[in-house]
Structure formats: C-alpha cells, structure tokens
Amino acid sequence: MRFISSQFGGASFSCLTLFVLLLLHFCHIVSIVGQKSDGALTVVENPDGGERVGGAEEEVTVDDDDDDDDDEGDLEVVQPTEQWQTLKPSHAVPAGSRVRLNLQTGEREVRLGDEQLKYWTQEHREKEETQSSFSPDELKRAMKKIKEDLNPASKDTQRQDSVESKYRPLEELKRDMAQLDLLVETDVQIMRRLLDQFNSSNSTTEQKMSILLELEYLVHQVDNAQSLCSMGGLQFILEGLNSSDFRLQESSAFVLGSALASNPVVQVKAVESGALQTLLTTLATAQPLRVKKKVLFAVASLLRHFPYAQRHFLSHGGLQVLSDLFREDRGGILRKRIVTMLYDMISEKELISQVGLDSVLDAAHQERVRQYSKVSLQGELFEKGWCSLVPQLLESTEHDYREKALRALLAMAPVCLDQYRSNGSLLDSLLSLRDQYQEMVQSEITLGEENGYFAEIVQLIDALHVKMK
Known part of the structure; x- marks a missing residue:
C-alpha cells in the first residue's frame, strides 16, 4: 500500500511540474502576441482617411517624447531617407522619423516621416544639388x-x-x-540749282511749276527765304507773276507769299524790287479766281506789320483795286479775305498806338509808332466807300464771313458811324441776325456750351448795335 502511494505521489508531482511549465510557456506566448505575433493582421490608419490591412509590418512615427534612448549618449544617430533602411539596436533616429517592425525579418526599419517627405522630394533635392554643384x-x-x-x-x-x-x-x-558719286547738297545749293533750272531755256512749264513747288517748301524757313533773295531769286518769282501762263502766276504768287510771311528782310527787299506794284497790277487785270486768291495772300503777307508798305499801298491806289475786286466777287471768298486784311491793318495801328502811350519805350518802337501815324487807313476807307461795302458781307450765309464783317464794322466805327446810322438795311440785318443767333445760343447752352461761338457773334452784334444808338 505504501508503494502504491509513493507511485501516485510521484505522478502528482510530475503533473504539477508539467502544468507550471505549460503556464509559463503560455504567458511567454501571450507577451509575444501583445507585441505582435508572427502572421497577425494589423489595421493601419490610411493617410487618405480610410483603413488598410497589412500582414507583415507595423509603422510608428517617433516623437520627441517617445525616444527612450535619449539618456544613452553612445547611440549612433541614423539620418533616414525616403527609402526604408534597417535599424540596429545601437542606432537612434531623429524625431519625426517613421519606424516599423518588419515581422517577416524581425528587424526594425526607418525612413523619413510624412512631413519630412513633403519637403524632401526628389525634385527638391535635385534642384538643390544642381544649384549647389x-x-x-x-x-x-x-x-x-x-x-x-x-x-x-x-x-x-x-x-x-x-x-x-x-x-x-x-x-x-x-x-x-x-x-x-553721291552729292550731299545744302538748302542754299538746292535753291541755286533750282533757280538755274528755272532760268534755263530748256525748262518746260511743268518743270518750272515743279521747281516753284520745291522753292515754296524751302522758303518757309526764314534763312532760306533771305538766301533766295540774296541770290536773285526774287526777280525770277516776279517774272513768273508777269507770265502769260495762269499756272505760273499762281505758283509764283504762292512762293512770294510764303517767303514774305513774318520775314521783315524779305518784305523790305520785295518793296524795293517793285513787288507791290506787280501784285496790284495782277489783281487789277482779269485773272482766274485761284490766281487772285494767291495774289491776295502775297499782298497780305507783304503789308502785315509793315507800315512803310501799307503807306505805299494806299498811295498806289490799293484800296481802289480792292474795292473793285470786292464788287466783282459774288461768291464771297475774296470778300472775306479782303475784309480780313483790312481789319488786321486797322487792329495793328490801334495796338501800336495804345502801346505807344507808354513813355518807357525803345527807339525802334517809337519809330514804328511814327511810321504808323503816317498811314491814314481809316480816312481812306471812308473816302473809298468801304463803310457801305463791308455791310454787304453780312448777307452771306457763312458764319465765318459774318463774324469777319462784324469785326471790321466795329473797327471802322470811329469814321463810319454816321453812315451806319443812316443805313436802314444795316440795322434791319443786325436785328434779324441777333434773333437768329439767339436761337443758336440756346442750343449751345442746352449742349453745355455757355460761351460758344454763336454767343460770341451775338456779343459782336450787340456791341455794334450799342454804338449805332
């Protein structure tokens, strides 16, 4: 009985020992499974917002607080890349790196974290390598x-x-x-060549007209016009005015007028050469309208701001020539040019006389005042009947013609006022024109123009009407 008991006691001890060993082995297995058992399925959060299932690895992002090896100064720090690389037990990784356990190999692996990968792209590294190399x-x-x-x-x-x-x-x-064989010519050389061609017996009328056209372009410069006179060109132009060809007369008068404009030196030489008599003779003879227009242009250029020429113009019957031309012209184009020229001459003398009241003036200006004092233009206008001729321009339908006539009538008022008052048709014309332009002024005001062109004409009419009362 004792033997049997001992056998049963040994068997119980063996079973107990086996049970304890199995329990320890189970606990060990449970601890391994708690880390990650081989072949276990893990759920990893997808960066896109979903979930994915993996079977052999686990990824962990290392933070600053998770680094348990900070107190071990002998660890080697590994610089991760965008590729997975194996970590040894003696290796440490920077914060923000991504670490995983490869369950197939049982080794830890590391690479750059997601935030680091946003910056360390392949394109960025290549760019930096290119810039730094x-x-x-x-x-x-x-x-x-x-x-x-x-x-x-x-x-x-x-x-x-x-x-x-x-x-x-x-x-x-x-x-x-x-x-x-190029030849660079100055303006003076060109004008000399043109004059030689113009004077040549072989030149045709068309060639001479072309030469005059080129000269007209050149003489707009003051120096060229004076050079043309010094080389004898003025005489050739006056000969063109005496030509029997109307085209040459027109072109010659055009060149002469352009050379005389605002050029006192040429004005003096033209008067000395007899240009004024030639121009008046051309106006007094039967000529086409286009020729007379250019000749009037030359006469106005010669007389402007030149009292000496104006005095000779009056003494040579210039006003009588203009009055005959005014009566013959029915279209009004010559009438407007004549009235404008007379108004300019009157205004020049009045302006010089007003400035001459200043005692502090130079000798040259005093001489001009003296010369203008010898020009009795207003008296000649009264004697030649211009007080009754100028009002006829008001009958034109052109606003510009009427404006020029009103300005001339106001300028001649000191000597023509009595005739204005005795002229009943002039007063009727003024009243009719005032009513007509008052309506146009209202239209201007409606359009936002308070001081327009028609309002200016009304002011001229009112000023003349007041003088006539």
Missing part, C-alpha cells in the same frame, strides 16, 4: 568674369569693340560714297 570650368569662368568687371580698361575696350562692330569707319564710308 559647380563644375571646375564654371568656377574658372566666374572668376574670370569677376576680374574683367573689376578692370575698367577691359570694360572700355569691350564697349569700343561693341561700337565698332555696329558702325562702319568714316574713311570707309567716304570711300564708298566717292565710288557711288
């Missing part, structure tokens, strides 16, 4: 460029070489021009 040849060229920039003499040489490459040498240009 220089070949030896590039470094040599850069050093050479720095030395050249610091050398002023080198800069001047390069600038000179650049200029020389753009332009040809002067000697080469002269040689090429000599080979081409």
Whole structure:
C-alpha cells in the first residue's frame, strides 16, 4: 500500500511540474502576441482617411517624447531617407522619423516621416544639388568674369569693340560714297540749282511749276527765304507773276507769299524790287479766281506789320483795286479775305498806338509808332466807300464771313458811324441776325456750351448795335 502511494505521489508531482511549465510557456506566448505575433493582421490608419490591412509590418512615427534612448549618449544617430533602411539596436533616429517592425525579418526599419517627405522630394533635392554643384570650368569662368568687371580698361575696350562692330569707319564710308558719286547738297545749293533750272531755256512749264513747288517748301524757313533773295531769286518769282501762263502766276504768287510771311528782310527787299506794284497790277487785270486768291495772300503777307508798305499801298491806289475786286466777287471768298486784311491793318495801328502811350519805350518802337501815324487807313476807307461795302458781307450765309464783317464794322466805327446810322438795311440785318443767333445760343447752352461761338457773334452784334444808338 505504501508503494502504491509513493507511485501516485510521484505522478502528482510530475503533473504539477508539467502544468507550471505549460503556464509559463503560455504567458511567454501571450507577451509575444501583445507585441505582435508572427502572421497577425494589423489595421493601419490610411493617410487618405480610410483603413488598410497589412500582414507583415507595423509603422510608428517617433516623437520627441517617445525616444527612450535619449539618456544613452553612445547611440549612433541614423539620418533616414525616403527609402526604408534597417535599424540596429545601437542606432537612434531623429524625431519625426517613421519606424516599423518588419515581422517577416524581425528587424526594425526607418525612413523619413510624412512631413519630412513633403519637403524632401526628389525634385527638391535635385534642384538643390544642381544649384549647389559647380563644375571646375564654371568656377574658372566666374572668376574670370569677376576680374574683367573689376578692370575698367577691359570694360572700355569691350564697349569700343561693341561700337565698332555696329558702325562702319568714316574713311570707309567716304570711300564708298566717292565710288557711288553721291552729292550731299545744302538748302542754299538746292535753291541755286533750282533757280538755274528755272532760268534755263530748256525748262518746260511743268518743270518750272515743279521747281516753284520745291522753292515754296524751302522758303518757309526764314534763312532760306533771305538766301533766295540774296541770290536773285526774287526777280525770277516776279517774272513768273508777269507770265502769260495762269499756272505760273499762281505758283509764283504762292512762293512770294510764303517767303514774305513774318520775314521783315524779305518784305523790305520785295518793296524795293517793285513787288507791290506787280501784285496790284495782277489783281487789277482779269485773272482766274485761284490766281487772285494767291495774289491776295502775297499782298497780305507783304503789308502785315509793315507800315512803310501799307503807306505805299494806299498811295498806289490799293484800296481802289480792292474795292473793285470786292464788287466783282459774288461768291464771297475774296470778300472775306479782303475784309480780313483790312481789319488786321486797322487792329495793328490801334495796338501800336495804345502801346505807344507808354513813355518807357525803345527807339525802334517809337519809330514804328511814327511810321504808323503816317498811314491814314481809316480816312481812306471812308473816302473809298468801304463803310457801305463791308455791310454787304453780312448777307452771306457763312458764319465765318459774318463774324469777319462784324469785326471790321466795329473797327471802322470811329469814321463810319454816321453812315451806319443812316443805313436802314444795316440795322434791319443786325436785328434779324441777333434773333437768329439767339436761337443758336440756346442750343449751345442746352449742349453745355455757355460761351460758344454763336454767343460770341451775338456779343459782336450787340456791341455794334450799342454804338449805332
């Protein structure tokens, strides 16, 4: 009985021992499974917002607080990349890195974290590598460029070489021009050549008209007009005025008027050459309208701001020639030009007389005042019947013609006022015109123009009407 009991006691001890071993082994297995058992399924959060299932690895992002090895100063820090690399037990990783346990190999692996990957892209690294890498040849060229920039003499040489490459040498240009037989003419040389051609017996009328057209363009310059007179060109132009060809007369008068405009030197030489008598003779004879228009232009250019010529104009019957021309003209174009010229002459004398009241004036101005005092234009206008001629221009339908007539009538009022008052048709015309232009003024005001052109005409009518009362 005792033997049997001992056998049963040994068997119980063996079973107990086996049970304890199995329990320890189970606890060990449970602890392994708590980390990650081989072949277990894990759920990893998808960055896109979903979930994905993996079977052999787990990924963990290492934070600053998770680094348990900070107190171990002998650990080697590994710099991660965008590719997974194996971690040894003695390795440490920077914060923000992504660490995983490869359950197939049982080794830890590391790579850059998601935030780091946003910056360390392949394109960014290639760009930095490109910017930070220089070949030896590039470094040599850069050093050479720095030395050249610091050398002023080198800069001047390069600038000179650049200029020389753009332009040809002067000697080469002269040689090429000599080979081409080119001739560069001044304005004076051109005018001399044109005058020689104009005076040539072989020149046709068309050629002479072309020459006069070129001369008219040149004489707009004051110096050219004076040079033309000094080389005898004025005489050729006056001969063109005496031509039997109307086209040459028109072109010659055009050239003469352009040369006389605002050029006192040419004005004096023209009077001395007898241009005034030639122009008046041309106006007094039967000529086409286009010729008389250009001749009137030349006469106005000759008389403007030239009291000496104005006095000769009056003494040679100029006003009588103009009055005959005024009566013959039915279209009004010549009438307007004549009235405008007379108004300018009256205004010049009045302006000079008003300025002459100042005692502090130079001798030249005092001489002009003296010369204008000898021009008795107002008295001549009264004697030649212009007090009754100018009002006829008010009958025109053109606003410009009426304006010129009203201004001339106001300018002649000191000598013509009695005749204005005795002229019943003039008063009727003024009243009719005032009513007509008052309606136009209302239209201007409606359009936002309070002081328009028609309002100015109404002011002229009112001013003349007040003088006549």
